[in-house]
Amino acid sequence: MQRAPLITRFFRSVPISVGLYLFIVTGLVWLAFTGSQAMGYNWQWYRIPQYLYRLTDDGFEWGEIAVGLVKTLQLSSIAFLLALVLGLLVALLRLSGLVVGTGVAIVFLEIIRNTPLLVLLYLFYYVLGPVFGFNRYVASILCLGVFHAALISEIFRAGINAVAQGQWEAAKSIGMSTGQAYRYIVLPQSVRFMLPPMTGEVVHMVKSSAIVSVIAVAELTTIGRNIISDTYMSFEIWFTIAAVYMVVTLILSAGVSMVEKRYSTNS
C-alpha cells in the first residue's frame, strides 16, 4: 500500500492535530480578549456564580439563571408534547389519502414553514392572543408547538413511509382497520426511523424557545437580558447563557443516542 505524502501524515498525527487545535482556540480567545480590552471592557467573571447558585444563611439556593433554565425546560417540553401530537395529526392527515385531509395538511405545512418564527410569535401574541384571550405564556407554547409540529409532521411522514408497503397489506389482510394497522404495526416500526431526526428536533426546540424572550416570557434568555440590564455584564452573561444551552442540548443528545442504541440492538 502506498503511504500518504509526508505533509498529510504530518498534519494527521495526533500531537500536531492537538497542537493546531489549541493554537486556533487560543488565537480566537486572544482576539476576543484584546478586542474587549481595546474597547475598555471590564471583565467581572467573579460576579457570575451568584446567578447560578447562592449560599446564604438559609443554606443553598438556586440563582436566577438556574431558575430560568427550569422555565426554559418546562416551556420547551410542554411545547414539544404539543408539537408531537399536532405533528402526528398533520402527518396522518397528509397520508390519509382524503383530498381535504391532504389539502389541509399541505396548507398548514406551507404557511408555517414559510413564516419566520419571530413573525409567527408576533402573530400568536399580538393577534391571536387578544382575539382568543390567552396570555404570553400560552401564546409562546402554542407558537413553538405549532412551528415544530410542521417540522415534526415531516419526520412522522418519512418514518411512516419508511415502513414497507407489505406491512400494510399484511395488517389489512388479517382484517385490521387503518387505525389498528397504524397503532400495532406501522408506528411501532417507524419509531426506529424517527428517533435520530426527533433528537434533532428536541434540541432545536430548546434552542428556538429562546425567541419567546422578545415577548418577555420568563425563561433563560429573558433572564439573561434582565441580568444584563441590571449589571451591564453582557459578555459574561451571554457566554454563560450560551454555555448553559449547550450543556443542556449536549446532555439531551447523549441521552437520546443511548436510547437509539438500545432500540437498534433490540430489533
Place this chain on the structure above:
Amino acid sequence: MPEAEPIISAVEIDKFFGTFQALKNVNLTVDQGERVVICGPSGSGKSTLIRCFNGLENHDAGQLVVDGIDVHADSKEIRALRQDVGMVFQQFNLFPHLTVLENLTIGPIKVRKISKVEAEERARKYLNRVHIPEQADKYPAQLSGGQQQRVAIARSLCMETRVMLFDEPTSALDPEMINEVLDVMVELANSGMTMVCVTHEMGFARKIADKMVFMEAGEIVEVAPPEKFFTKPDSARCRAFLDQILEH
C-alpha cells in the same frame, strides 16, 4: 338440495393500472372446499386477480362476490371479508417487531377480540401444525425463509378463515426450503381448506389442485382439471407455457 353458493364468484372483472389493463374480462368461480391453482407467465395478472379477492386491489368493472360479500372500492364490509379470507404473501410480510407468537395472536386478539389466553392456545396449535412449535418466542428475523413463510401460513390459519389465498408463496425461498412450505400446504389442502394458489410449483399443483387456471396478458386462457390440464390442454399458449416450465 341445491349446490352451495360458490365462495368466490368473479364475473367479467376488468382492472386497470393507469392505461395498462391488468385483468381483462376475467370469470372464475371457486367452490367451498375447492383447491384452485393459478399459473401463467409473470405479468399475466395472477397476483392482481387474487389480490382483488380480498380487496387489496379494487377491480374497475365486473362483479366480484366473495364469501357472500360484494367486493368493491368503497365496501363497508371489506374488513369483515378479510377476516374470512386469509392471504399468504410472496415476501412473507411478517411483523418484524413482534415475536412469532405475537405475530400469530395480534389478529385474533385485536380483530377477532378473543382473549389472550385463547389466542395463544390457538397460535400454539397452528404452530404445531406448521411444524415449528419451538420457534414461538423468536423474532421473524431469527428464522429461515421457509420457517418465516410457515409462520405466515400459521398467522393466516389463526384467523380461522374460510379461504386462503397464496400469492407465489415459494418464489422468494431458497430451493432447499421450498418443500417444507409445500408440505405444509399439501397438509392444509388435505384438511379440506378452500385454497386459491398462485404458484409455479407444478408438482404441487398436480398433487392438490381440483382446478387449474392458466392466465396470460390479463386473461384466463384455460380452466381445466389437472389431468387434462397437464396432458392435453386446449390452448396452444398454455401448452407452450407448460413445455417451457416443465422441460427441466
